[in-house]
Amino acid sequence: LTERLQQAMSKLRKKGKVSEADVKEMMREIRLALLEADVNLQVVKEFTKNVRERAVGVEVLESLSPAQQIVKIVDEELTKTLGSEAVGIEKNPKIPTVIMMVGLQGAGKTTFAGKLANHLIKTEKARPLMIAGDVYRPAAIDQLKVLGQQLDVPVFDMGTEVSPVEIVRQGMELAREKKNDYVLIDTAGRLHIDEALMDELKQIKEIAQPNEILLVVDAMTGQDAVNVADSFNQQLGITGVVITKLDGDTRGGAALSIRSVTGAPIKFTGTGEKLTDLEVFHPDRMSSRILGMGDMLTLIEKAQQDYDEKKAEELAQKMRENSFDFNDFIEQFEQLENMGPLEDLMKMIPGMSQMPGLENFKLDPKDVARKKAMIYSMTPAERENPDLLNPSRRRRIAAGSGNSVVEVNRMIKQFKESRKMMQQVSKGNINNIPGMDQM
Ligand code: GDP
Numbered sequence: 001l002t003e004r005l006q007q008a009m010s011k012l013r014k015k016g017k018v019s020e021a022d023v024k025e026m027m028r029e030i031r032l033a034l035l036e037a038d039v040n041l042q043v044v045k046e047f048t049k050n051v052r053e054r055a056v057g058v059e060v061l062e063s064l065s066p067a068q069q070i071v072k073i074v075d076e077e078l079t080k081t082l083g084s085e086a087v088g089i090e091k092n093p094k095i096p097t098v099i100m101m102v103g104l105q106g107a108g109k110t111t112f113a114g115k116l117a118n119h120l121i122k123t124e125k126a127r128p129l130m131i132a133g134d135v136y137r138p139a140a141i142d143q144l145k146v147l148g149q150q151l152d153v154p155v156f157d158m159g160t161e162v163s164p165v166e167i168v169r170q171g172m173e174l175a176r177e178k179k180n181d182y183v184l185i186d187t188a189g190r191l192h193i194d195e196a197l198m199d200e201l202k203q204i205k206e207i208a209q210p211n212e213i214l215l216v217v218d219a220m221t222g223q224d225a226v227n228v229a230d231s232f233n234q235q236l237g238i239t240g241v242v243i244t245k246l247d248g249d250t251r252g253g254a255a256l257s258i259r260s261v262t263g264a265p266i267k268f269t270g271t272g273e274k275l276t277d278l279e280v281f282h283p284d285r286m287s288s289r290i291l292g293m294g295d296m297l298t299l300i301e302k303a304q305q306d307y308d309e310k311k312a313e314e315l316a317q318k319m320r321e322n323s324f325d326f327n328d329f330i331e332q333f334e335q336l337e338n339m340g341p342l343e344d345l346m347k348m349i350p351g352m353s354q355m356p357g358l359e360n361f362k363l364d365p366k367d368v369a370r371k372k373a374m375i376y377s378m379t380p381a382e383r384e385n386p387d388l389l390n391p392s393r394r395r396r397i398a399a400g401s402g403n404s405v406v407e408v409n410r411m412i413k414q415f416k417e418s419r420k421m422m423q424q425v426s427k428g429n430i431n432n433i434p435g436m437d438q439m
């Protein structure tokens with residue numbers, strides 16, 4: 001979260017219930033956060049009004065502080081406004097599916113056409129044809145041809161002397177003849193919206209009857225993005241939006257504004273100049289980005305990647321049956337190690353960086369190695385059944401792993417605590433875990 005928002009949150013954290021004054025103060029900060037992220041003022045007003053109505057008098061969930069509760073509502077509303085889920089390309093029941101890119105000059109239309117072709121090839125082995133409809137700069141045609149060569153995708157062009165409308169007409173014919181399943185039409189842009197360009201685009205639309213008209217917008221456009229999107233939508237009726245250059249440090253507030261003003265779903269985002277730098281749009285991720293909330297999702301994803309789902313299910317089963325053993329314990333260590341330094345992970349949680357005692361979360365590699373050595377010194381039977389570990393067995397393990405009996409005892413105690421905690425979690429009893437209520 002932004003610093004201001006975090007301050008407002010820590011003030012609120014001490015309170016028990018969400019009052020109108022609390023919400024008012026939080027909302028002021030959230031408004032600023034949104035404006036800082038370049039969300040259009042009108043959109044911000046509308047949005048905060050909705051959130052305020054929802055937030056006042058809301059029951060505070062036991063597991064959340066009032067401030068977290070408000071942020072949660074804001075995040076949910078933001079996600080909802082951005083469109084609740086990822087929407088793909090609308091396909092034509094009969095081939096080809098025709099997709100037309102429109103937008104201002106430099107927004108990233110041509111680059112996106114290449115990225116989309118690549119995406120369609122990778123995800124559904126598509127056989128697209130690209131049409132070079134920007135005849136005003138010879139370089140624009142070459143740019144598309146280079147992309148076509150890289151991807152092994154045919155590019156239809158007729159140079160700069162023929163009108164774009166005629167090029168598209170002939171390109172469409174070729175696609176039908178060659179049975180291409182997709183046609184991607186690259187069009188010209190201007191620095192500003194002008195009548196002549198809009199007329200040309202309308203004629204291309206008439207000829208090509210596209211299934212999708214995707215408006216490509218540079219995320220850095222900021223406040224102006226709303227006017228641009230509104231004009232294109234009024235004149236052409238866009239079916240989707242592509243936000244490019246999100247790899248920059250912009251917070252992407254334009255996405256929220258455009259979505260609110262046009263109602264058209266955001267379908268893809270561009271995150272770099274390479275052909276593979278394309279992402280299917282996820283409203284929830286964009287919401288955290290706009291709010292600037294830590295890197296919660298990166299954290300969750302990172303943890304998920306390293307955590308094999310099947311193992312998780314097995315573990316849950318074991319926790320329920322209280323048969324969590326040393327084999328699982330060691331596996332947990334390994335998973336933690338794979339995730340990288342635990343402190344780094346903790347820091348990604350919003351507000352965590354300010355938490356006193358973060359250093360206690362340090363996972364000391366030497367300590368982990370020692371504990372692993374002790375577990376490896378156990379017999380398979382002992383690993384599966386920790387209750388077997390009587391004093392003589394503990395002495396043997398200490399000698400075998402080069403540790404003292406005290407250390408072995410400490411490790412076993414830690415294991416048992418960990419097992420108890422797992423059981424609490426599996427029963428959904430989060431509040432009984434020491435330290436959890438502060439998170
Ligand atoms: P067009 O005029 O709308 O066709 O825009 P182009 O596709 O020619 O892109 C303009 C510039 O933006 C080029 O230098 C691209 O490499 C760059 N570009 C396009 N998309 C992205 C993106 O997602 N991230 C970054 N960093 N650059 C991009």
Ligand code: MG
Nearest residue numbers: 109110134140
């Ligand atoms: Mg171009």
